[in-house]
Amino acid sequence: GNSVTQMEGPVTLSEEAFLTINCTYTATGYPSLFWYVQYPGEGLQLLLKATKADDKGSNKGFEATYRKETTSFHLEKGSVQVSDSAVYFCALFSGSARQLTFGSGTQLTVLP
Amino acid sequence: GAGVSQSPRYKVAKRGQDVALRCDPISGHVSLFWYQQALGQGPEFLTYFQNEAQLDKSGLPSDRFFAERPEGSVSTLKIQRTQQEDSAVYLCASSPTGGDQPQHFGDGTRLSIL
Numbered sequence: 001g002n003s004v005t006q007m008e009g010p011v012t013l014s015e016e017a018f019l020t021i022n023c024t025y026t027a028t029g030y031p032s033l034f035w036y037v038q039y040p041g042e043g044l045q046l047l048l049k050a051t052k053a054d055d056k057g058s059n060k061g062f063e064a065t066y067r068k069e070t071t072s073f074h075l076e077k078g079s080v081q082v083s084d085s086a087v088y089f090c091a092l093f094s095g096s097a098r099q100l101t102f103g104s105g106t107q108l109t110v111l112p
Numbered sequence: 113g114a115g116v117s118q119s120p121r122y123k124v125a126k127r128g129q130d131v132a133l134r135c136d137p138i139s140g141h142v143s144l145f146w147y148q149q150a151l152g153q154g155p156e157f158l159t160y161f162q163n164e165a166q167l168d169k170s171g172l173p174s175d176r177f178f179a180e181r182p183e184g185s186v187s188t189l190k191i192q193r194t195q196q197e198d199s200a201v202y203l204c205a206s207s208p209t210g211g212d213q214p215q216h217f218g219d220g221t222r223l224s225i226l
């Protein structure tokens with residue numbers, strides 16, 4: 001079946017530090033890959049997506065590249081801000097299953 | 113409305129009671145999904161509708177869980193004879209079609225069973 005493995009948290013960084021959150025996946029076929037962000041007390045918001053190998057998704061300074069050879073979709077940001085503090089979820093969508101499969105989430109705290 | 117709306121935001125019930133959670137998707141969205149999110153975990157799939165048809169209910173944990181979307185828009189997730197392990201946040205999401213278009217999530221209903 002499909003599965004997503006995320007880097008365990010929590011992750012604590014100082015403002016302007018470089019961020020990497022690792023994500024690897026197992027899936028049948030050719031899934032689409034997503035990063036969602038969840039701010040305290042709120043629902044999930046789509047951060048970025050990639051639908052095929054070598055695609056790079058980007059938004060708000062965050063980037064992730066769909067690597068089929070390593071089955072990875074690591075999230076990166078060059079300079080984090082306090083406002084980036086949230087829980088980040090990696091997810092895949094497989095057409096055969098027609099559902100999102102999520103990782104367990106990574107809590108990010110950015111200190112001023 | 114502009115986004116997916118869920119109600120109530122919080123629900124407290126005694127063990128054994130029945131509860132009903134409502135989801136109002138983005139207008140015109142064909143696909144609707146329910147997920148269960150336990151504390152500190154990622155959401156887990158419960159069920160999927162395309163219009164009024166429930167195409168996948170493989171994630172429903174027991175026959176106490178029932179979902180419907182009779183007119184292809186608003187959906188209700190019902191849990192009968194609630195148990196403590198049902199305590200979680202229940203998330204609803206919708207998307208324009210049934211493909212890999214991004215799902216738009218509501219803020220969820222936090223269910224606490226005492």
